Amino acid sequence: MSEETIFSKIIRQEIPTPLLYQDELVTAFRDIAPRVESHILIIPNKLIPTINDVEEEDELTLGRMITVAKKLAKEEGIDENGYRLIINCNRDGGQEVYHIHMHLLGGRALGPLVSV
Numbered sequence: 001m002s003e004e005t006i007f008s009k010i011i012r013q014e015i016p017t018p019l020l021y022q023d024e025l026v027t028a029f030r031d032i033a034p035r036v037e038s039h040i041l042i043i044p045n046k047l048i049p050t051i052n053d054v055e056e057e058d059e060l061t062l063g064r065m066i067t068v069a070k071k072l073a074k075e076e077g078i079d080e081n082g083y084r085l086i087i088n089c090n091r092d093g094g095q096e097v098y099h100i101h102m103h104l105l106g107g108r109a110l111g112p113l114v115s116v
């Protein structure tokens with residue numbers, strides 16, 4: 001059994017974070033510490049700690065995360081100029097919260113993919 005994170009409380013609205021989107025599979029809300037003008041997190045409602053824990057039965061949910069990203073990018077007005085989707089995995093990937101989340105980042109030119 002995986003340990004819940006703060007994201008499970010946000011999904012259940014036990015922490016009153018404004019939601020940008022929610023359905024039976026995924027939830028989206030703004031990152032609490034935005035790195036760019038538009039910084040949204042899209043997460044599965046099911047607790048999946050990391051990409052390493054994804055199973056075949058999760059494919060619909062992971063696909064939904066992408067279609068929700070597309071919809072929110074349009075709503076944010078960043079779809080034409082462009083944006084970036086990122087999922088970090090484990091320590092070297094820079095993952096801090098162990099409940100899969102896709103970062104939707106945009107609002108300006110984002111520069112190189114990885115800074116070293």
Ligand code: AMP
Nearest residue numbers: 006017030031032033088094095096097
């Ligand atoms: P990662 O490094 O990929 O695990 O990203 C975790 C992200 O979650 C960071 O960008 C945090 O700013 C964000 N975050 C942590 N707690 C909250 C919260 N309560 N509400 C919204 N975003 C959060």
